[in-house]
Amino acid sequence: MSRTPVFPxxxxxxxxxxxxxxxWNLEPDRKGKCPVAQGRGGPLNIAWEIHGHGPSKII
Known part of the structure; x- marks a missing residue:
């Protein structure tokens, strides 16, 4: 019988x-830059990272 772990x-x-x-030395699963604000003083490159696998991720 397996038990479900209880996290704080x-x-x-x-x-x-x-x-x-x-x-917190976390390595992202994916990362990149996205140009934003085209035509409004941009483009500015916003850096993004995705952490996690499966249906729940942190951006």
Whole structure:
């Protein structure tokens, strides 16, 4: 029988004493630049990164 892991809430994680000193060295799954504001003083290249696999991702 397998158990579903229980993760702390975001609030619990942020209150952990080690949280302020954590270094988040995360590598993106995909990254690039997207030109925006064409014709409004641009284009400006906005950098983007996608972190995660499956249906939920962080941009």
């Amino acid at each position: 809430s975001a609030e619990e994680t942020m209150k952990h004493p080690s949280y302020p000193s954590v270094i």
